[in-house]
Amino acid sequence: MSGENTQATPADNDPVTEEVTIEEGAPQDTLEADVQGFAEGANVNERIAQLEAELEDTKSKWLRAVAEEQNVRRRAEREKQDALKYGVTNFAREMVSVADNLRRALESTPDNMKDTDVIKGVDMTERELQNAFKKAGIKRVEAAGQPFDHNLHQAMFEVNDPSQPAGLVAQVMQDGYVIHDRLLRPAMVGVTKGGPKYEAPQGEETPGATEAYEAGTEEAGANLDQET
CATH class of the missing domain: 1.20.5 (Single alpha-helices involved in coiled-coils or other helix-helix interfaces)
Structure with a gap:
């Protein structure tokens, strides 16, 4: 009708409020998410500890490899020097x-x-x-008149001479030689016996000739023939 009031009433102008529905399962889901997050955090810590252990093991292996490589280098250098010194x-x-x-x-x-x-x-x-x-680097061994040294001399026979200290080289049958600090060939010698025990001069480090002779004859492969 033309006289009808079409103006909205105050009730019609009130804002519409949507109804919020809280699902019953929401608090439980949140708790499960918190538990899962805590579990994931624990796994991360375990993973970090595992990685640190692997890193330490790798570091240990690397240090051993470096040490072995240095040893190989030193050994190769030593073999090279030995080849230069003793190759001939x-x-x-x-x-x-x-x-x-x-x-x-x-x-x-x-x-x-x-x-x-x-x-x-x-x-x-x-x-x-x-x-x-x-x-x-090859040198002749000076043997005559020296105390017997089984590292340098090979006893071939004994010389009975009470006037000389026992254990001295009385005669050289064949010269000995050394190359640098290694024996190339022992000197073949005759050694005195029957005299007093050899005493090294004051300050001389040479061991007693008698003891050296007695200890070294077998090591040097000595073939002793009694000389009368």
């Missing part, structure tokens, strides 16, 4: 026999022939060979 050992053993023959030739030369050109040439060759030995 077998050749040197052959050459000392040549030196023996040259020395025997000089020692057996009659006096009336020592001034000949041939003997002078032999003497010069022997001296040149000894110089070559020196450059290669």
